[in-house]
Amino acid sequence: MALAWPRNWPYLNPMVQPISTQHRMIAATGPQGRVASAIVWSAAGLGALAVFGAAALWFHYGTAVFFEMIAAGISACF
Template identity: 55%
Template sequence: MLLWAGAVIGSLVMIGALALWFHYGSQVFFEMIRTGFAACF
């Protein structure tokens, strides 16, 4: 059950990332990831 939940959550994250990529384009997408990563550390 835990493995199934992890797979579902991972799939939703991937779908969300692809949706952002197609909506905003790669440049904005990578900039958002870089900014978010920098905010965490």
């Protein structure tokens, strides 16, 4: 069975266009790549800050008090 009848070619012709050039694709993804990179770096920075904060609490209060503070914080949220 044919994809389209011969009288339907005007409908299919706009769909059969070449893919855009490499130059046009690079220009379209440039700013999006920078925004995505900034988001990833910000998330990594916040994650590192949380890990360093947890380590600081661990060293300051000790393991028992640290785990008690974490348990109290979780129970306060729920």
